[in-house]
Amino acid sequence: MSRIFVTGGSGRLGRSVVAGLADAGHKVISVDRDAIPADQLPAGAEQHTADLLAPGEAERLIRETAPDAVIHLAAIAVPFSAPEDVIFSTNTRLAYAVVSAATDAGVPKIVTASSPTALGYGSPAGWLPPSFPLNEQTPPKPWNAYALSKLIAEQTVQMFAAAQGHKIRYAAFRPCYVISPEEWEGAPTQQGHTVRERLDDPALSAPAQFNYVDARDVADFLDVLLAKMDSIPNGEVFFVGAKDALATAPLAELYPRFLPGSGPLTEHLTGTSPAFSIDKARELLGWEPKRTWRTELTPAYEGVDTASDQENHQAAPNPAALNDENHAGLVPAGATKETP
Ligand SMILES: NC(=O)c1ccc[n+]([C@@H]2O[C@H](COP(=O)([O-])OP(=O)(O)OC[C@H]3O[C@@H](n4cnc5c(N)ncnc54)[C@H](O)[C@@H]3O)[C@@H](O)[C@H]2O)c1
Numbered sequence: 129m130s131r132i133f134v135t136g137g138s139g140r141l142g143r144s145v146v147a148g149l150a151d152a153g154h155k156v157i158s159v160d161r162d163a164i165p166a167d168q169l170p171a172g173a174e175q176h177t178a179d180l181l182a183p184g185e186a187e188r189l190i191r192e193t194a195p196d197a198v199i200h201l202a203a204i205a206v207p208f209s210a211p212e213d214v215i216f217s218t219n220t221r222l223a224y225a226v227v228s229a230a231t232d233a234g235v236p237k238i239v240t241a242s243s244p245t246a247l248g249y250g251s252p253a254g255w256l257p258p259s260f261p262l263n264e265q266t267p268p269k270p271w272n273a274y275a276l277s278k279l280i281a282e283q284t285v286q287m288f289a290a291a292q293g294h295k296i297r298y299a300a301f302r303p304c305y306v307i308s309p310e311e312w313e314g315a316p317t318q319q320g321h322t323v324r325e326r327l328d329d330p331a332l333s334a335p336a337q338f339n340y341v342d343a344r345d346v347a348d349f350l351d352v353l354l355a356k357m358d359s360i361p362n363g364e365v366f367f368v369g370a371k372d373a374l375a376t377a378p379l380a381e382l383y384p385r386f387l388p389g390s391g392p393l394t395e396h397l398t399g400t401s402p403a404f405s406i407d408k409a410r411e412l413l414g415w416e417p418k419r420t421w422r423t424e425l426t427p428a429y430e431g432v433d434t435a436s437d438q439e440n441h442q443a444a445p446n447p448a449a450l451n452d453e454n455h456a457g458l459v460p461a462g463a464t465k466e467t468p
Pocket residue numbers: 135136137138139140141142159160161162178179180181200201202203204205206222241242243244302303304305306307318
């Protein structure tokens with residue numbers, strides 16, 4: 129069990145992170161300007177209300193609570209929800225204030241939330257990455273203050289990692305479009321529409337590149353990351369997403385409609401394949417998301433799901449090959465060997 133200091137613990141993602149880490153047996157210290165309602169504060173968690181931008185607050189709270197790890201989520205989390213200069217200065221100053229206070233206090237593990245928007249999709253000037261799926265090698269090209277502030281948050285932990293060597297472990301993660309538990313049951317998502325509306329109208333999910341992640345899977349990711357941080361390179365960045373896309377049609381069909389010029393880059397995104405790879409988190413940490421919209425949406429989706437149909441069709445064994453000793457023959461030509 130660790131003592132984990134979580135900033136932004138009252139937010140859309142923070143509430144699930146606080147609950148998930150408390151559930152995993154950690155002592156969680158949630159710090160936010162807004163309080164979690166007392167009847168919703170999980171056993172094993174305590175909370176402090178504070179403005180982390182007030183001089184000395186981050187340092188005071190970290191020293192008083194003496195955590196083993198800090199997870200920094202507090203931010204203005206929606207692009208263009210405030211003037212650009214306010215988003216930039218709030219998010220960069222928050223990241224610096226929390227990460228530097230934790231470093232000065234000698235907290236051994238420090239993690240900050242970034243965002244996939246750092247890649248720069250949605251730019252009015254156009255955007256095309258070199259290849260899909262998008263991963264940690266995809267060059268970031270932020271085009272607004274929010275995306276830039278998140279890239280700077282990543283660079284903030286990397287700057288401290290460069291200065292500290294191995295003494296303190298740092299990491300950043302880019303959660304995909306976060307779906308909190310009540311949103312599976314119809315509560316509005318961050319952009320205002322429901323998950324079901326995003327599935328019914330791909331134009332709603334296209335701006336986020338059809339990405340999403342269950343907030344509880346992010347909590348699981350953070351638990352695994354904290355456990356493994358000593359044994360991975362310092363200052364790493366991870367995408368944290370679902371294993372599939374938030375879409376009912378294969379992205380190979382949707383991308384040419386929504387991202388001009390992407391056709392040749394995305395034709396291999398068949399079945400339920402997402403646009404974002406989470407292979408780095410799988411390979412370095414052994415983390416795997418447990419939830420998808422197909423398992424969590426309540427009531428279940430009743431519309432047409434051609435992505436799943438295509439995936440199942442591709443993954444179905446060829447009956448003619450069932451007696452073949454060569455197991456490679458179980459996968460029809462052109463199909464992937466991934467499990468559906
Ligand atoms: N929700 C998403 O889809 C998503 C996607 C990618 C990245 N992120 C990142 O994840 C983190 C959490 O996002 P969220 O959706 O939970 O956002 P949210 O707005 O729901 O929560 C952010 C929390 O930070 C708190 N906060 C802001 N300024 C503060 C300050 N000065 N002092 C103390 N607390 C302060 C707010 O009160 C709020 O509770 C953010 O860093 C965001 O950029 C979120």
